[in-house]
Amino acid sequence: MYKFLVASSVLMFSTLAVGQELTAGDIIRKAMDHYRGQTSHAQMSMVIHRPDWQREMGMKTWTEGDKRTLVRVTVPAKDAGNGTLSVDGNMWTYTPKINRVVKVPSSMMSQNWMGSDFSNKDISKDTDIIDQYDHELVGNYQQDGHYVYVIQSVPHEEAAVVWGKEVLHIRDDWVMLEQQFWDQDDLLVKTLRTLEIREMDGREVAAVIRMSREGVEEEWTEVRTAAIEFDVELAANLFTLSNLRNPRE
Amino acid sequence: MTLTWRLAWRNLWRHRRRTWLTVGAMVFCNVLLIFLISLQLGSYQMMIDNSLASFSGHAQVQHRDYLEEQRMRQSVPHAAALAASARDTLGLETVAARGMAFALVSSEQRSFGVLLNGVQPAYEPGVSTFPGLVHQGRYLASGDGGHIVVGSVLAQNLKVGLGDELTFLGSGRDGSFAAGVAIIVGILETGMDEIDRSVAQVPLAWFQDVFSMGDHGHTVVVRLPSLEHVPVAVATLQGLVAGQDNLVVRDWDALQPGLRQAITSDMASGWFMYAVLIVLVAFSVLNTQLMSVLERTREFGVMLALGMRPGQLARLVGMETLLMSGLGMAMGVLLGAVLTWYLSIAGFAYPGMEELAAKFNMPGRMYPEVSFLSLLWGPVVVLCGAMLAAIYPALRLFKLAPVAAMRAA
Numbered sequence: 185m186y187k188f189l190v191a192s193s194v195l196m197f198s199t200l201a202v203g204q205e206l207t208a209g210d211i212i213r214k215a216m217d218h219y220r221g222q223t224s225h226a227q228m229s230m231v232i233h234r235p236d237w238q239r240e241m242g243m244k245t246w247t248e249g250d251k252r253t254l255v256r257v258t259v260p261a262k263d264a265g266n267g268t269l270s271v272d273g274n275m276w277t278y279t280p281k282i283n284r285v286v287k288v289p290s291s292m293m294s295q296n297w298m299g300s301d302f303s304n305k306d307i308s309k310d311t312d313i314i315d316q317y318d319h320e321l322v323g324n325y326q327q328d329g330h331y332v333y334v335i336q337s338v339p340h341e342e343a344a345v346v347w348g349k350e351v352l353h354i355r356d357d358w359v360m361l362e363q364q365f366w367d368q369d370d371l372l373v374k375t376l377r378t379l380e381i382r383e384m385d386g387r388e389v390a391a392v393i394r395m396s397r398e399g400v401e402e403e404w405t406e407v408r409t410a411a412i413e414f415d416v417e418l419a420a421n422l423f424t425l426s427n428l429r430n431p432r433e
Numbered sequence: 434m435t436l437t438w439r440l441a442w443r444n445l446w447r448h449r450r451r452t453w454l455t456v457g458a459m460v461f462c463n464v465l466l467i468f469l470i471s472l473q474l475g476s477y478q479m480m481i482d483n484s485l486a487s488f489s490g491h492a493q494v495q496h497r498d499y500l501e502e503q504r505m506r507q508s509v510p511h512a513a514a515l516a517a518s519a520r521d522t523l524g525l526e527t528v529a530a531r532g533m534a535f536a537l538v539s540s541e542q543r544s545f546g547v548l549l550n551g552v553q554p555a556y557e558p559g560v561s562t563f564p565g566l567v568h569q570g571r572y573l574a575s576g577d578g579g580h581i582v583v584g585s586v587l588a589q590n591l592k593v594g595l596g597d598e599l600t601f602l603g604s605g606r607d608g609s610f611a612a613g614v615a616i617i618v619g620i621l622e623t624g625m626d627e628i629d630r631s632v633a634q635v636p637l638a639w640f641q642d643v644f645s646m647g648d649h650g651h652t653v654v655v656r657l658p659s660l661e662h663v664p665v666a667v668a669t670l671q672g673l674v675a676g677q678d679n680l681v682v683r684d685w686d687a688l689q690p691g692l693r694q695a696i697t698s699d700m701a702s703g704w705f706m707y708a709v710l711i712v713l714v715a716f717s718v719l720n721t722q723l724m725s726v727l728e729r730t731r732e733f734g735v736m737l738a739l740g741m742r743p744g745q746l747a748r749l750v751g752m753e754t755l756l757m758s759g760l761g762m763a764m765g766v767l768l769g770a771v772l773t774w775y776l777s778i779a780g781f782a783y784p785g786m787e788e789l790a791a792k793f794n795m796p797g798r799m800y801p802e803v804s805f806l807s808l809l810w811g812p813v814v815v816l817c818g819a820m821l822a823a824i825y826p827a828l829r830l831f832k833l834a835p836v837a838a839m840r841a842a
Contacts (some may be wrong), residue, residue, distance in 0.1 A: 230610060237506065257610075266610045277602060279612040289544040292537055298504070300606045355678040382829050 208319035208335040211354055223248045226412035232300050241298070254422040256431065268331050275304065278428045285429050294346070301374065301395040301405040304416045313350065316343035331356040347373075357388055372398045384412050409428075437745070441752035448725070455721045456761045458817060461712045463765025464772065466707060466811025467774035467807040471773040471801035472628065472781065477635065478802055481660060483795050487562045487623070488686045490527075491655035491663050494519075494663060495735050497681050499651060500688070502809055505534060505606050505644070512650025513553065515673070520556075521655060522669055523700045532640045532649070536603035536611070538633060540591040549631045551640025551650070553585050563632060564792040570595045570619035581615035583588040584629035593617060599642050605645030613643035646783075652816040659777060660685075680772065682748040698794055707811065715818035721823065722754055733830060734838025745828035754823035762812045771810055773801045 224247045226399035232239045244257035251273075257266040265280035265347035275288040291376040293304040316339050323334035335352045339345040363376040389412055396404035421427050445452050476506035485491055494515065496507035506583060509515060512530035519528045520836035537544055540725070558564040564572040564582075571580055583591075593599065597617050606612040615635055623629055641647065657666055667684050674680040686693055726733075780798025788791055788798030 196694040213742055234506075237608075262610070263610045279602060279610055281602050281610070282612075282614050284539075286537065286539045287602060288537065289546075292544070292546050295535070295546065297626045298610070362483075427620055 195205050208321040208333070208337075211321070211335060212319055212337070212352070213314060213335050222414055223415050224412055225416045226420070227407045227410045230298075230300060230412065231408065232298075233402075233404050233406070234314045239299070246418060246422055248418055248423065254423055254428070255262060267428050267431070269423060269425065271423055276425060276428060285425055285430075301403065313337055316340050316345055317350070327355070327361075332361060359388055359390055361390075372397060373422050379406070384409070385414050387414065436504060437749055438752060440562050441749055441756055444725070444749070444753055445756055447712075450759060451721060451724075455717055456757060456764070458500045458717050459758060459761025459819070460715055460765040460768065462710055463812045464769040466710065466815070467560060467766065467769030467773055467808055468801070469703070470805060470811055471777070471807040473700070473800065474804070474807050475777070475800050475802040477485070477699075478660060479688055479796070479799055480696070481692060483793075484689065485685050486556070486656065486795070487686065487793075488558050490692075491657040491660070491711075492655045492667050492670060492682060492684045493688060494653040494655075494670055494680055494682055496649065497679050500683060502699060503533070505604060505607045505656070508606060508646065508649035508651055509653060510677075511648050513648065513651060516556065516653045517653075519655060519670060519673060520791060523655070523666055523674060524654070525657070526556070527559035528653065529553045529560045530637060530650040530653050531638055532646055533645065533651045534603050534611070534640070534644050536601040538591070538596065539589075539600050539602075540593045542767070543591045545675055546586070549603070549630060549640070550632070550634045551637040551646075552634050553637050560654045562629075563623065563634070565645055565794040566621045567619040567623040568619070572619050572621075573634060577618070579613060579615040580618045580621040580636065580639075582621055582634045584632035585620050586629040587631065587633060588617070588620045590615075590630070597619065601643065603644065605643075606647070606649060607645045608823050609645055613639070623794075623821050656827075707709075707814075711811075711814055714815055715822045718754065718758065719818040719822035721757075722750060722823050722826040723829075725753070726750060726829060728831070729839045730838050733833055734835050734841065737833060737835040738839065743833065746830045750827045750830065751820070751823055754819055758769075758816045758819035761815050766808055766812050766813075768805070769812075773803050773807070776801050777803045 185420060198223050226245045227242070229242045232241075236342045240304050241257055245256075246254045251271060253268075253270045255268045265278075265431045267278040269276045269278070275289060275293075276285050278316075279284045280380070288304065295304060296302070298302050317337035318340065319332060319335050319337045320323045322336045325332050325334070329422050333352075333354045334353065336349060337352065337382055338349045339347065345426045346367075348370055349366045351364040351366065352360075353363075355361055359378065359381060360376075361378050365375070367373050374395060376385065376393055376395045378390040378393050379390055380390070382391040384388065384391070389409060392406055392408045394406045419427075443645060447669045494509060496509060498504070499507040508736050509530075512532070515532040516528050520526060530553055534549050534551075535549060538547045538549070539545075552573065555575045558572070567582065568585060573580060583593075583599070587593065591599065598619060601611070601613045601615070603611045603636075607608050613635075621629070621632060623632075637650065644835055655666060655670065657663060663684050670682040674682065736741065736746065777800050780800050782798045786799075790797040836837065
């Protein structure tokens with residue numbers, strides 16, 4: 185499930201020459217392709233903000249390609265040790281309180297993840313945008329000396345996707361600046377915005393991203409990346425259920 | 434005046450059989466109306482009570498926004514204590530606190546999302562019929578900890594039975610991870626798949642612990658002896674939570690808005706049938722009175738010639754109608770009252786109804802509602818209908834010319 189967060193927060197700095205002849209599909213595909221096949225290890229925090237309360241969680245994430253993600257909560261102490269493993273679209277959760285691994289069923293995928301503004305479905309279906317959407321370059325603009333592509337992605341007729349369309353703003357160095365989720369009645373539901381971009385481990389990284397629902401701006405969830413390493417060596421058994429239960433990290 | 438009344442009374446019995454037939458029709462109509470209206474009102478009462486008794490109660494104390502948004506943090510502080518003071522203030526045992534949380538429940542083999550309920554085992558049976566519908570095992574008891582009662586369809590879906598363990602994953606009130614393991618002690622079957630698929634109840638104290646609720650709950654449910662007590666109880670509860678701006682008291686109408694709509698639409702179709710019945714009786718009275726006026730044309734002519742004014746004659750006819758329909762009403766109400774009063778004590782059941790109701794832990798018999806409204810509404814309208822029907826025959830008297838009338842055949 186964290187693939188999505190990582191995909192959106194990791195900046196793909198490309199040394200490839202970006203030509204104007206790139207199609208919208210190519211832009212998304214290049215960004216994703218660049219991201220695929222890499223490994224990463226990051227320290228992040230998630231801040232869930234509501235008008236009357238706020239909650240912050242620290243976590244470590246490991247990814248390999250776009251099919252494998254492991255997340256482990258580190259703080260607060262009460263929640264430390266909780267982990268989520270996602271492999272090939274399946275999701276499992278481990279909770280030390282009851283010492284059990286539980287598979288998250290597909291019926292729960294539309295639920296909010298840990299009370300945040302991210303749903304399991306948003307997160308786990310990140311690569312759907314390549315396979316199941318048609319892309320169209322609908323605009324561009326200049327920002328901070330960068331060229332920004334605006335791409336509208338509409339799911340295929342038969343795609344099992346909840347959104348009517350998504351609108352992405354992707355910078356020419358492959359940073360996703362904004363991702364809008366529109367429902368099937370063509371109303372904007374929520375937006376993921378990149379608030380801060382920093383260089384980490386030699387790449388431009390979307391260090392702070394914020395998801396907020398349309399119309400309730402005082403409620404949001406931010407994912408802040410404190411540190412990230414790319415192309416790290418990962419243990420072979422990292423993305424297994426037994427490691428989820430008994431971390432050997 | 435008394436002379437006119439006596440005259441009217443005697444006139445009535447000049448055609449004994451005709452009068453009795455008309456009175457009989459009115460009595461029959463009145464008894465039928467009383468029976469049907471009482472039964473209808475009684476069945477609404479039962480319908481409301483049954484649907485409220487199953488889970489929602491007659492009134493609930495909730496967080497202001499809980500009904501609409503159902504968020505974990507929209508909770509009622511000191512829920513159990515509030516329920517206890519509500520019990521004291523209302524003088525009722527049927528008050529219970531509940532907590533509710535959406536959780537992922539899993540067995541060895543399956544996982545489903547459910548709305549988990551934290552209930553007070555000692556008081557929940559007073560506010561809900563579910564505890565009485567435990568099919569296997571037992572309901573929760575005071576002192577239970579990690580124990581759970583689930584609906585039969587949910588148990589089937591999870592492929593679990595008594596004694597098996599279920600695990601829960603969800604978010605606590607503070608947003609933390611909530612997780613717990615509970616042993617199934619009871620499986621309940623309401624007969625309604627929708628409910629049997631979703632019910633999962635654990636003790637409130639354990640629930641509060643697992644979901645980091647502290648002493649909070651999400652509602653305090655109040656079940657009352659009958660609907661009439663609702664306004665007073667709601668006012669009392671409002672007094673109890675007056676200091677807490679976030680809390681509101683919601684009555685059954687706010688909790689289950691569909692219920693009143695169903696009743697209103699059913700009532701409309703009922704009233705239509707009654708109106709037809711009343712119109713028929715009114716025509717029968719019209720017929721009787723018109724005949725009795727027409728056959729007395731010569732007599733009325735004589736009376737006019739003797740100096741009576743047409744208005745007095747019209748009043749005479751009106752009095753006759755009033756006496757006749759008053760008689761029909763008195764006998765109808767008496768008979769109807771005896772019948773419905775008997776049924777309201779003995780109950781009334783269709784064949785097979787008791788077996789059906791037992792399955793749902795509901796009362797097996799319907800009890801018609803005996804009240805001023807149910808007893809008098811029908812007969813009063815019949816009486817008014819009869820009086821209206823007498824207007825036409827009475828008006829005819831104003832057209833009578835004494836001499837012509839006396840010579841009429």
